[in-house]
Amino acid sequence: MKKSKSFYHGHLFPAVVISCAVRWYFRFHLSLRDIEELLFERDIVVSYETVRRWCDKLGAGFAHWVKAVRRDPGNTWHLDELFVTLRGEAYVPWRAVDDHGAELDILPQKRRDTAAAERFFRRVLRSCPVPRKIVTDQLRGYPAAKSRIPELANVRHVYVKAAARVNNRAENSHQPTRERERRLRGFRDLKRTQAFLSNFGPIRQHFALKRHLLRASLYRKQITQRFDA
Structure with missing residues (x-):
């Protein structure tokens, strides 16, 4: 049986350095130059452009x-x-x-209409099972798009108040994106924004345990397991 190649095949630096740099970038609000400095402090000489290439190449694999x-x-x-x-x-x-706060998918689009809503519904369905309930704001594109998709036609649809800073799952999920947007001084290219946001959510959440709900010993055990992974 032929073995599949490692994520890190062909790289000069060891896997522990590469994985650490990629994790820092998606987990914390650090720039590429910040990571270059942190690695240099540990006697690892890497340019920020190399860190960028690591994140572009390996980020999607880690998120998957x-x-x-x-x-x-x-x-x-x-x-x-x-x-x-x-x-x-x-x-x-x-x-x-989902109802646990885990990001299912994200898709930047130019418009906010029925066609865009339908496109996003179909994208999420490719990787997730049909839900029991859908919760949205009062945007009229949602029910119109939902009615066009047979799998979602009979799914219960609940509406919530549409306003900024409302305390609900969807609004709270935007906060890390807004914080990162400010740190990067805005997004620039659509393709790179899609790639970054698709990787940023899952990788950040993988390490962002709910510390306030865990005993210190259990938190250290769980975060160690995630580091090893």
Whole structure:
């Protein structure tokens, strides 16, 4: 049986250095130059452009792996959109999270209409089972798009108040994206924004345990297991 190549095949630096750099970038609000400095402090001389290439090449693989090992998605979808500006042009990243707060998918699109909602529904269905309930704001594109998809036609649809800073699953899921957007001084390219956000959510959540709900010993045990993974 032929063995599959490692994520790190062909790289000069050891896996522990590469995985640490990629984890820092997606887990914390650090720039590429910040990571270059942190590695240099540990006597590892790497340019920030090398760190960028590691994140571009390996980020999707890490995100796919953490999605595979996390718990099964909940049976409720919470969907919402936020506005970001890419080089002066407004875009709408559509996001879906489950009832545990785990990000299911994200898709930046130009429009906020029925066609965009339908496109996002179909994208989420490719990786997640049909939910029992869908929770959205009062955007009229959601029920129109839902009615066009046979798998979702009979799924219960619940509406919530549409307002900024409302305390619900979907609105709270935007906070890390907004914090990272400020740290990066805004997103710039649509393709790179899609790649970054698709990797950022799953990898960040893999390590962002709910510390306040865990005893110190249990927290250290669980975070060690995730580091090893």
